[in-house]
Amino acid sequence: xxxxxxxxxxxxxxxxxxxxxxxxxxxxxxxxxxxxxxxxxxxxxxxxxxxxxxxxxxxxxxxxxxxxxxxxxxxxxxxxxxxxxxxxxxxxxxxxxxxxxxxxxxxxxxxxxxxxxxxxxxxxxxxxxxxxxxxxxxxxxxxxxxxxxxxxxxxxxxxxxxxxxxxxxxxxxxxxxxxxxxxxxxxxxxxxxxxxxxxxxxxxxxxxxxxxxxxxxxxxxxxxxxxxxxxxxxxxxxxxxxxxxxxxxxxxxxxxxxxxxx
Ligand SMILES: Nc1ncnc2c1ncn2[C@@H]1O[C@H](COP(=O)(O)OP(=O)(O)OP(=O)(O)O)[C@@H](O)[C@H]1O
Ligand SMILES: [Mg+2]
Numbered sequence: 646x647x648x649x650x651x652x653x654x655x656x657x658x659x660x661x662x663x664x665x666x667x668x669x670x671x672x673x674x675x676x677x678x679x680x681x682x683x684x685x686x687x688x689x690x691x692x693x694x695x696x697x698x699x700x701x702x703x704x705x706x707x708x709x710x711x712x713x714x715x716x717x718x719x720x721x722x723x724x725x726x727x728x729x730x731x732x733x734x735x736x737x738x739x740x741x742x743x744x745x746x747x748x749x750x751x752x753x754x755x756x757x758x759x760x761x762x763x764x765x766x767x768x769x770x771x772x773x774x775x776x777x778x779x780x781x782x783x784x785x786x787x788x789x790x791x792x793x794x795x796x797x798x799x800x801x802x803x804x805x806x807x808x809x810x811x812x813x814x815x816x817x818x819x820x821x822x823x824x825x826x827x828x829x830x831x832x833x834x835x836x837x838x839x840x841x842x843x844x845x846x847x848x849x850x851x852x853x854x855x856x857x858x859x860x861x862x863x864x865x866x867x868x869x870x871x872x873x874x875x876x877x878x879x880x881x882x883x884x885x886x887x888x889x890x891x892x893x894x895x896x897x898x899x900x901x902x903x904x905x906x907x
Contacts, residue, residue, distance in 0.1 A: 649768045651776040652831065652901070653686075653795040655819075658811055659782035662801035662836035665871060666897075667779040668695035669890070670799075672880035673898035675733040679774040682726065682767065685712065685739035686760075686791055687781040693738045696729045698878050705738040713740040715763050716790075717749050722763045723770075731880075735773075743787075750786045757786065757825055761794040784818055792822055797831040799901075802852070804838045804845035804864075809852075816858070831904055832859040834897065839867045863896040 654663040664687065671683045685692035693702045705711055705727065715725050715737070726735050750756045764776065780791045792798065798819065802808050819830060833852055838845040845864070852860050866889050874884035882891040 648771045649773050649776055650797065651764070651768065651778065651795045652797045652799055653778040653780055653791045653828070654799050654801060655780045655788060655792065655815075656800050656802065656812075657782050657784045657788075657815060658803070658808065661782075661803045661808065662834070662865065663782070664689075664691035664695065664779050665875070666799065666801050666834060666836065666865070666894075667692055667777050669871075669880050669882070669894040670898055670901065671734060671775075671777050672731060672882060673894045674775055674777075674902065675731055676882070676895075677898055677902060678733065679902070680733045680772060682735045682737065682773045682776045684722075684737045684764075684776060684778040686743070686778050686787070687739060688741050688743035689781065690739050690741070692779040693736060694878060695875060695880070696731075696734075696736060696878055702738065706740040706742075711738045711740040711742075713742040713746060716746060716759055719753075719759060720763060721766050723767050726767075731883075743781075746787045747785050750790070757789050757793050760790040764794050784815075789822065789825070792819070792828050793826045795826070795828040797904075798828050799831050799834055801834045801836045802848065804835050804848040806844055808844075808848060816855075830858065831901070832861045834861045834863070834865065836865040837867050838864045861897060861900055863893055863900055865890055865893050865897070 654667045671681045675681045690702050710725050715722050722737055725737050729736050778791050780788050868890035870885045870888040871881050871890050874881040
């Protein structure tokens, strides 16, 4: 069995914290000495923007060395890896053209497994401890590709009145995927917790009532440093080590590491 664990971040609810979690968990795992490859699976390019400035991200998006061309040509993603400024942390950049990926996949054989195939040699090689894939807020064939390429799914849920809306459908969707993928839900991560508001308690109570769902012990509180860090294209721990969310992402990395240990 490959030692590389593939984890994706999925929730069709937009703005739930998928890209933020993918970027910061990636950084924290790498600073624990783990070798991490992140895959920007979204045309919004938010994961790439978490590490590189706009000009660099757009240049990567306009080149042919990005996820869109790899998937379209069913290429080995090993040739599309970019080093981030941080040790042990690499990225496969995305493209605005990912908006067309559903259309490209439509005519392909085994269309649900194209990403899995593109990642197979990196996974078999076992050089990375983790591959983290940021998914867009949709549930189409492309996200099915992401799920089919994954061993585990982390579902970030915003602690807000609408954060839980649709979550039952998402879990039903993930349940229906079990014939195609062995990907299991590692856990729900509650994000943007604001203790001045009551929603997060409701969110917790409701999630606790779903007995079969693991909820991470770590929550991510609302923290304006996250947005400042993103503006500076840096992980929050690099931007401001003392800030609350920096410690929370470090704790989350420990939980994920423990969960994934074999
Ligand atoms: N803990 C937090 N505190 C404050 N702001 C946050 C926090 N987490 C995320 N944000 C902000 O919320 C917005 C949405 O976060 P993010 O982009 O990570 O969500 P997403 O699920 O990836 O969104 P999409 O579905 O559009 O891909 C971003 O502007 C981000 O800066
Ligand atoms: Mg995102």
